[in-house]
Amino acid sequence: MRGFLIVGNKAFTKPFNLNDIPGAGRMDILCRCTSQALFISHGIRKDVEVYLLLLGPPEPPKVVMVRGEEVKRMSPDERNVAGHIRKALGIECGGDWAEVHSGVYVARKSLELLLDELSNRYSIIYLKEDGTDIQSVNIPSDPLFVIGDHQGLTEEQEGVVEEYAIAKVKLSDISLMAEQCVTIVHYELDRRTCFFEIR
Numbered sequence: 493m494r495g496f497l498i499v500g501n502k503a504f505t506k507p508f509n510l511n512d513i514p515g516a517g518r519m520d521i522l523c524r525c526t527s528q529a530l531f532i533s534h535g536i537r538k539d540v541e542v543y544l545l546l547l548g549p550p551e552p553p554k555v556v557m558v559r560g561e562e563v564k565r566m567s568p569d570e571r572n573v574a575g576h577i578r579k580a581l582g583i584e585c586g587g588d589w590a591e592v593h594s595g596v597y598v599a600r601k602s603l604e605l606l607l608d609e610l611s612n613r614y615s616i617i618y619l620k621e622d623g624t625d626i627q628s629v630n631i632p633s634d635p636l637f638v639i640g641d642h643q644g645l646t647e648e649q650e651g652v653v654e655e656y657a658i659a660k661v662k663l664s665d666i667s668l669m670a671e672q673c674v675t676i677v678h679y680e681l682d683r684r685t686c687f688f689e690i691r
């Protein structure tokens with residue numbers, strides 16, 4: 493499995509206007525990350541889970557989870573993904589995952605609680621510009637990559653992530669957009685998988 497956790501520090505936690513997706517605390521970033529994580533040409537990556545940690549007004553924290561293996565009726569465009577997130581935010585939820593519809597779930601979890609849960613199933617990797625070059629890191633078969641929004645993680649959030657992370661990894665020396673990081677991670681890991689299959 494591959495996992496991606498995107499931290500949206502401003503992302504709204506109530507249903508938002510689909511005609512102003514960026515205005516919902518830069519929900520557009522989370523939608524594009526979801527799309528890049530899940531979709532390939534005419535298909536979906538079944539071995540991917542996406543976790544969107546929404547920390548904006550009015551009821552933070554909330555996490556929307558999308559499972560590639562189960563998700564239905566999602567298409568790669570930003571508005572469609574936003575529609576799924578919007579629906580999830582209309583559901584009453586507590587600390588346990590509530591299913592919104594096939595493959596989309598929502599729960600109330602802080603960054604720490606979420607990482608505590610995910611670290612039982614995944615090797616947590618923090619993506620950051622000053623990490624170790626991904627090309628010199630041996631990525632385990634069950635990685636979950638933590639990525640910040642347009643402003644990155646706060647110092648406090650970084651402290652939490654670093655407690656759980658097995659590595660801090662950079663993709664290049666350039667500060668990239670979050671969704672570009674998702675695409676590059678897939679590229680790097682796909683190449684490694686193909687290499688081993690061919691050999």
Ligand SMILES: C[S@@+](CC[C@H](N)C(=O)[O-])C[C@H]1O[C@@H](n2cnc3c(N)ncnc32)[C@H](O)[C@@H]1O
Nearest residue numbers: 619620621639640643644662663664666667668
């Ligand atoms: C637009 S960047 C945030 C930039 C913000 N100024 C900061 O200092 O974090 C969004 C996220 O993408 C990831 N990221 C961006 N460039 C990266 C790189 N070259 N290597 C690894 N991760 C990167 C980081 O997780 C970052 O929080």
